[in-house]
Amino acid sequence: xxxxxxxxxxxxxxxxxxxxxxxxxxxxxxxxxxxxxxxxxxxxxxxxxxxxxxxxxxxxxxxxxxxxxxxxxxxxxxxxxxxxxxxxxxxxxxxxxxxxxxxxxxxxxxxxxxxxxxxxxxxxxxxxxxxxxxxxxxxxxxxxxxxxxxxxxxxxxxxxxxxxxxxxxxxxxxxxxxxxxxxxxxxxxxxxxxxxxxxxxxxxxxxxxxxxxxxxxxxxxxxxxxxxxxxxxxxxxxxxxxxxxxxxxxxxxxxxxxxxxxxxxxxxxxxxxxxxxxxxxxxxxxxxxxxxxxxxxxxxxxxxxxxxxxxxxx
Amino acid sequence: xxxxxxxxxxxxxxxxxxxxxxxxxxxxxxxxxxxxxxxxxxxxxxxxxxxxxxxxxxxxxxxxxxxxxxxxxxxxxxxxxxxxxxxxxxxxxxxxxxxxxxxxxxxxxxxxxxxxxxxxxxxxxxxxxxxxxxxxxxxxxxxxxxxxxxxxxxxxxxxxxxxxxxxxxxxxxxxxxxxxxxxxxxxxxxxxxxxxxxxxxxxxxxxxxxxxxxxxxxxxxxxxxxxxxxxxxxxxxxxxxxxxxxxxxxxxxxxxxxxxxxxxxxxxxxxxxxxxxxxxxxxxxxxxxxxxxxxxxxxxxxxxxxxxxxxxxx
Numbered sequence: 001x002x003x004x005x006x007x008x009x010x011x012x013x014x015x016x017x018x019x020x021x022x023x024x025x026x027x028x029x030x031x032x033x034x035x036x037x038x039x040x041x042x043x044x045x046x047x048x049x050x051x052x053x054x055x056x057x058x059x060x061x062x063x064x065x066x067x068x069x070x071x072x073x074x075x076x077x078x079x080x081x082x083x084x085x086x087x088x089x090x091x092x093x094x095x096x097x098x099x100x101x102x103x104x105x106x107x108x109x110x111x112x113x114x115x116x117x118x119x120x121x122x123x124x125x126x127x128x129x130x131x132x133x134x135x136x137x138x139x140x141x142x143x144x145x146x147x148x149x150x151x152x153x154x155x156x157x158x159x160x161x162x163x164x165x166x167x168x169x170x171x172x173x174x175x176x177x178x179x180x181x182x183x184x185x186x187x188x189x190x191x192x193x194x195x196x197x198x199x200x201x202x203x204x205x206x207x208x209x210x211x212x213x214x215x216x217x218x219x220x221x222x223x224x225x226x227x228x229x230x231x232x233x234x235x236x237x238x239x240x241x242x243x244x245x246x247x248x249x250x251x252x253x254x255x256x257x258x259x260x261x262x263x264x265x266x267x268x269x270x271x272x273x274x275x276x277x278x279x280x281x282x283x284x285x286x287x288x289x290x291x292x293x294x295x296x297x298x299x300x301x302x303x304x305x306x307x308x309x310x311x312x313x314x
Numbered sequence: 315x316x317x318x319x320x321x322x323x324x325x326x327x328x329x330x331x332x333x334x335x336x337x338x339x340x341x342x343x344x345x346x347x348x349x350x351x352x353x354x355x356x357x358x359x360x361x362x363x364x365x366x367x368x369x370x371x372x373x374x375x376x377x378x379x380x381x382x383x384x385x386x387x388x389x390x391x392x393x394x395x396x397x398x399x400x401x402x403x404x405x406x407x408x409x410x411x412x413x414x415x416x417x418x419x420x421x422x423x424x425x426x427x428x429x430x431x432x433x434x435x436x437x438x439x440x441x442x443x444x445x446x447x448x449x450x451x452x453x454x455x456x457x458x459x460x461x462x463x464x465x466x467x468x469x470x471x472x473x474x475x476x477x478x479x480x481x482x483x484x485x486x487x488x489x490x491x492x493x494x495x496x497x498x499x500x501x502x503x504x505x506x507x508x509x510x511x512x513x514x515x516x517x518x519x520x521x522x523x524x525x526x527x528x529x530x531x532x533x534x535x536x537x538x539x540x541x542x543x544x545x546x547x548x549x550x551x552x553x554x555x556x557x558x559x560x561x562x563x564x565x566x567x568x569x570x571x572x573x574x575x576x577x578x579x580x581x582x583x584x585x586x587x588x589x590x591x592x593x594x595x596x597x598x599x600x601x602x603x604x605x606x607x608x609x610x611x612x613x614x615x616x617x618x619x620x621x622x623x624x625x626x627x628x
Contacts, residue, residue: 184536209546212553225538233522247559250553
């Protein structure tokens with residue numbers, strides 16, 4: 001409840017939206033400053049009795065060093081959230097708080113699924129036809145091996161298939177040429193791995209010009225290029241706002257509207273929201289967590305990586 | 315004259331524009347199919363006697379393999395152009411033809427300046443205030459060492475200083491975090507080199523969101539990310555066209571309007587145009603070549619890299 005620039009008000013508004021719009025069968029556990037949470041719940045006309053409130057006496061600020069803060073602030077809402085998640089007291093953990101601390105918590109408290117070398121986060125790719133694509137990695141893994149890109153492809157594909165209901169998601173490799181053999185050392189080596197994988201529907205290379213075109217459902221790249229693309233795209237939205245361009249499509253470059261992004265490849269559902277998250281984003285994150293649980297996405301991922309380990313022992 | 319989708323007509327139109335607008339003290343040598351060139355010069359009302367026409371009986375197509383084509387088609391306009399340039403019969407070579415063949419010709423016929431490890435090409439970065447930035451490398455060097463990024467910074471800085479008349483160009487490193495120490499292995503290692511260099515005015519890291527903001531005159535990155543950025547940016551322009559968005563700023567994302575880009579780091583001025591180049595682009599390329607010669611850009615580059623070699627023997 002304490003994450004994001006407008007905490008906890010916008011988180012409470014998100015809960016309100018969730019309650020109003022859904023057949024809500026999810027019990028929400030609200031972690032944060034109890035007094036503040038109660039105040040906001042009451043102000044927004046929500047009954048505190050319908051939630052479990054877990055008090056957290058500390059908050060990790062947006063600019064604190066993730067590892068240090070998480071270690072030192074054991075009573076922070078993020079630390080407590082991960083404790084609840086790791087111990088099975090909650091089924092998913094959502095926060096718009098310090099992204100680094102959320103990542104560190106996901107990696108060190110919830111931990112990577114066996115067989116997943118590098119958990120990853122992705123970014124939404126809006127397309128003109130209203131569909132969405134998924135780009136990963138966008139910044140946790142700035143130096144990658146070819147196998148990492150393959151795993152991003154598998155993780156992204158399973159996410160898009162189960163959470164977005166896309167049949168046989170098209171997986172592409174971001175590259176600087178269309179033909180096999182093009183690219184830098186990394187993409188040249190990753191291409192045959194992606195091509196040979198039976199876990200994904202690999203459609204080949206895509207270039208920078210194809211990122212916002214509906215050619216692939218999942219595009220994989222290392223986190224350096226992915227992060228540059230994400231931030232560049234956000235800046236395109238900012239430019240349209242500054243220039244007073246009203247366009248339905250470019251409005252979709254306003255990424256925080258989508259909600260958060262899951263940390264794919266860790267053992268439990270962890271969803272990280274944008275620092276500037278408003279009510280609808282919080283609602284979307286709750287819905288995404290529900291979907292991840294309802295479709296047993298993590299079971300599917302574990303199955304895929306477990307099966308793969310059996311196929312290729314040593 | 316044979317390069318680009320609309321050759322030689324648009325090249326001839328470019329010459330016409332150049333003749334009309336400038337105190338023309340440049341003698342143009344036109345390389346290509348003589349009959350075709352004469353036909354178009356006459357049709358556009360240009361006097362063939364005011365040019366030197368060098369006949370080339372072959373053309374390298376846009377999709378031919380660069381090295382192979384250049385080797386096998388010794389009578390192609392590109393091969394002849396580089397021969398004229400290398401032998402000192404022309405002072406600059408401009409073409410909107412096969413980009414790969416132009417690169418191969420620049421690297422193997424004109425060759426890298428001593429001390430330059432990797433010649434590079436850049437891309438225009440339009441800014442909302444009307445200024446331009448320069449991003450490099452954008453695709454020749456898809457795997458780089460830290461020293462390459464430093465050299466791109468020096469080459470870009472000299473280009474922007476002399477050809478665009480920018481005093482003390484601000485040079486930034488494209489990265490995925492603002493603070494020193496952030497980034498992937500490459501950018502972490504490149505940062506201290508850029509910081510320590512006395513050849514450039516290094517202002518630190520910039521992120522994806524800063525690329526189209528007037529924070530730096532020169533932004534350096536390896537060619538993989540640079541190429542993705544360039545093509546993504548071109549696609550943003552295409553989207554604005556498809557969506558009928560008329561905006562003065564986004565119109566500047568139509569990169570072929572600028573003309574071509576110089577191959578920086580080779581011994582003579584070589585300018586490569588976009589395959590879809592129209593008259594104004596050809597005119598701009600002639601003007602850029604003039605400016606590179608008039609400011610002795612290549613002398614300045616040689617001086618800089620020569621001086622550096624003396625400073626750090628071995």
